[in-house]
Amino acid sequence: MTNTALQERPVQIGDPGVGSRVLSGIMPTGDLHIGNYLGAILNWTRMQHEHESYFCIVNLHAITTPQDPAELREKTREVAALYIAAGIDPKVSRIFVQSHVHNHAELAWILNCLTPLGWLERMTQFKEKARGERERASAGLFTYPVLQASDILLYGGTPPRPLYVPVGDDQKQHVELTRDAAERFNRLYGEVLSPPEPLIPKRGARIMGLDAPDRKMSKSEKGQYHGIRLLDTPEVIRKKISRAVTDPGQEIRFDLARPGLYNLLTIYELFSGQDHEQIERNFTGQGYAALKKELTEVVSEGLRPLQERYKAVRDEPGYLESVLAEGAERAHEESARVLGEVKRAMGLG
């Protein structure tokens, strides 16, 4: 089992259309895990060959909650290196850091002025992240989805082209708000922005915590056995999988009523490239011990090439800097065109 097998599975997307674009991003907070990989990055690696693609590291989103400056700087580089290690090719896609392209912050201000508070009040992620401490949460955390809308809409092209946003299912609401924002802008000022489509994979859009299969695997969860990180060693992966919460019942099969098992089987499915029937057949007459052993094997082997490339990227002096400088330049050029149209349409430019 290698990463290549992962990348051979068919992409579930519509007709790419002419001159279509892709934009997505990840926050450089905490450690990237297999949920980020299976729900988002894996699809990016496939889509980059069909669409003009932009992948950013969204450090301005990271600061909506307090961050240590040195750690933020390091995490930003780590995420960039992981994009490349996972198979985003800097010769094909533009990889850049959000704060290096100031157009994102500028469009965010403009869209803030056009976004009704009621839309933001409905965002479930704000409620989760503010954790009941609404009075103390930053204004940035509240308007977070507007910055995300700006990230996306800046790459819709001039004139507007089909625009896709490959994400896990927790981001669907944000992409829908982006769509509403684009449609509202176009109604008020003319056809300038491209309303985007979220692309959510049929499998892997919501990988659950190993220690709590009722909660999404998340970078911010602190539990030692919660998630498998992309840079975890095989030994750590083994320990985490061996402690994964399972459900009563013996038979190994895809059964939504057994969420712990279902989650492990979904991870197995995505890393092994096998379908449900094949997997259930393989494990006939076997129990959790066999599944966990095999799963440890496919996950460790599946991540091995990524980890090797990660090390190579980090070890090559100046490489990451040059990729990010070139990515920022290209992203700036492209986003400046859309921002220019927005400003002209509104009487600002």
Ligand code: TYM
């Ligand atoms: P973030 O950093 O939380 O997550 C990055 C991507 O990983 C997906 N994801 C998951 N997929 C499956 N299972 C999981 N357990 C899981 N956890 C996370 C997320 O859906 C996402 O695709 N707001 C965004 C960052 C962002 C962005 C953007 C995304 C800012 N601007 C523009 C797309 C386009 C976020 O917090 O993602």
